[in-house]
Amino acid sequence: MKDISGLFGSMVFNDTVMRARLPKDIYKAMKKAISQGTHLEYDVANAVANAMKEWAIEKGVTHFTHWFQPMTGTTAEKHDSFISPSSGGQIIMEFSGKELVHGESDASSFPSGGLRATFEARGYTIWDTTSFAFIKDNTLCIPTAFCSYSGEALDKKTPLLRSMEVINKQAMRILRLFGNTTAQRVITTVGPEQEYFLVDKEMFLKRPDLIYTGRTLFGARPPKGQELEDHYFGCIKPRVAAFMKELDEELWKLGVHAKTKHNEVAPAQHELAPFFTTANIAVDHNQITMELMKTLANKHGMACLLHEKPFAGVNGSGKHNNWSLSTDTGVNLLEPGETPYQNAQFLLFLVAVIKAVDEYQDLLRVSAASAGNDHRLGANEAPPAIVSMFLGDELQEILEAIESNANYKGKKRSPMEIGVTVLPDFPKDTTDRNRTSPFAFTGNKFEFRMLGSMFSVAGPNIVLNTIVGEILSEFADMLQESKDFTGDLARLVKKTYSEHKRIIFNGNNYSQEWVAQAQTRGLSNLRTTVDAFPAFVNRKNITLFTKHHVFTEQEIYSRYEILIESYCKTLHIEALTMIDIVKGKIIPAVVGYQSELACLFRTKKACGQFDTSLEAHLMSGISKLAACMLRKLTALEQAASECADKHEILAHASFYRDTVCPAMSELRLIVDELETLTAKKYWPLPAYADLLFSVI
C-alpha cells in the first residue's frame, strides 16, 4: 500500500517545502508576496531560486522551464538546463532569482492577433507566485504569465489574474458594507469536472481523422451505441482502471486533488473531477490533468480523446466549471448562512450572479464557443446554446415570495423579509438537480456546463469573475450611499430578481418549447460560434472589460481575431483531412471491392449457370453511391479552395460555417452509407464499434 499522503504534493515546491527550506525572513517575504500579489525583492528571489534548485536537483531535475498558457489553449514550455560553465572545463548548477521570476522567449509563432509586430517578437514570462512550481518529466516548471514587451497579455493567465482582482475588490466592498472586518480577500474557487474518451491506440493510429483533428470525420453508426446507458457509472474495465490509478497518483504528486472518477454515459467515455481550488490554480491543474491524460493513456496503449465530439451520434464531452466565491477565512459566499444577516448577504450575491448572467448572456456564450463545441451546443445535446439559469424550485419559491411579499410555504413567520428572516432550509443534495441547465445553482456553487472538454477553463472564469464583479460594483456603489441599509438592501434584492428572473428556467432545456419560450423572454440564442463571436467586441462588453482593466480594447480585438482564426483553421484542417482520406483510402477501398465483385460476377456469368443478383445488386448500389461521393468530394474541394478569397475575418468564418461545413456533412453521409455496403476487410478505417468497444 502506497503512502498517499507522502505522495501528495511530493513534486511541488509548496508551502511546506518553502517553510522547511527557506530562511525565516525569506519565507515570510515570500508568503507576503503570495498573499498580497506583490513584487519579489531581488535577494528574496535569489534565495528562493537557490532553494528551489537544490530541492529539484535532489529529485533528479536538470532543467527548468517557464510554463505558460498562450492563446493556443494548451501550455508551452522551453527548457533550459541549470548547467553553467565554470573554470577548468567544469560546470556548476545555477538558477538565479532573475531566471525564476522573469523569462524572455522568442515567441513570434504564438498567436497574438496582431499584438506583436515581427520586429518585436519577444515575449516575456513572469512567475505567478500564487501557483507553486512543480516537477514534471525531470523539469522544474514555473507557472508564469506571458506578455508582450509593452505589457499586453498574450496568454490566458494574465487576464484571469486581473479578473480575480476585480471580483476580489468588489466583493470585499460588499462584505465591508455588511460589517465584515475580518476577511482580507475574496477568492474565486473553481472545480472543473473533465470528460474524456479512451480508445485503443492501435485503432487510433489507423484513423488519420482522429490523429489530425481529434474527431472521427467518418463512421457509420454501430449496432450498439449508448442506448442501453449501461456504461454510466458502470464497472471500470481493468485497463482503464490501471490508467486511472496511475493518473490519480501522478496528479497527486503534482498537488492536484483528483477526487472522483467514473464511467460516463457513452461507451469508452469517462470523467475525472478534482476537489476545487483557487481559480488560477484550478486552471493550471486542469491543463496538467489534460496533458497527463494524454501521455498516460499512450503509456497504457490507449489514446485519450479530449475533443468535444469525437463520435457523431454518441454523446460528446464537456467540462463542468463549478464556481463559487470564498473569503480568505474560508466562508463560501454562495452558501446560505445561519443568521438573517448572513442570508441577506447570500441573497445579494445570488441576485448579483442572476443579473450578471442575464446581462452578459452573450459573453458567457462566447466563452464556450468553438468549432468543436458547435457539435454539442444547439445540437440537441448537452446544454443548448441558450444561456439560462437553474435555481431549483425551492430557492426560486423563496425569491418569488420575497418579490411578492408573500408567505413562503415552508415558513411560519412570513412574509419573507430580507435581513430579518432566516432562510428556510432547502435541499442541497442530488435530488434537486437539473442536468440540462447550462448554468445551475447546486447548493453552494454554480455549475457552468457549456464548456467543451478541450477548453482551458481560463476564458469562462475570466468572464464570470468580471461580470459578477461589475454587478457587485454597481451594488456597492448604491449601498454605500444608503441611509437605510436593510431597507435598501431588501429593495435591491427584490428589484434585481424581478428585473432579471427571465434568465431562470428550471424545466427541460433540451425541449423545443424552451427554444420558443426563450425567444419570447428575449433571451439570446446564438446557435453557432460564428453567431456568438461578434458579441465579444460589442460596445457593452468592451466597456465592461476595459472599465475593470481585464482587457484593453486592443487585447479584446486581438483575441477576437485569434478565436475566429482558430475556428477557420480547425475547419480547414478537417476539410483537407476528409479530402485526403477519401482520395487516399476510401476510393481505393471501394474500387478494390467493386473489382472483386465484378470479377465474381464475370466468372459466374461465364459459367452461365449461377444467379448473379447479389453481385449485381451490390455493384449497382455501390456504383451509384461512389458516383455521388465523387460529386460531393469535388464540391468540398471547391469550397475548401474558395475560402482563401474571403478577406474579412467574420465573412471567412461564415463561409466555413455555411458552405464548408455542409459540404463536409454531405460527403460524410455518402461515405458512411458506403461503409455499410463495403466488405469489412476492404474498409480502411476501424469502424465505430471497433473504436468504442476497443478497450477491454
Ligand code: ADP
Ligand atoms: P456533482 O456536480 O457531480 O454533484 P460535486 O457536488 O461533488 O459533484 O462537485 C462537483 C465539483 O464541484 C467538484 O470538482 C467539486 O470540487 C466542485 N466544488 C464543490 N464545491 C465548490 C466550491 N465551493 N467552489 C467551486 N467548486 C466547488
Ligand code: MG
Ligand atoms: Mg457536475
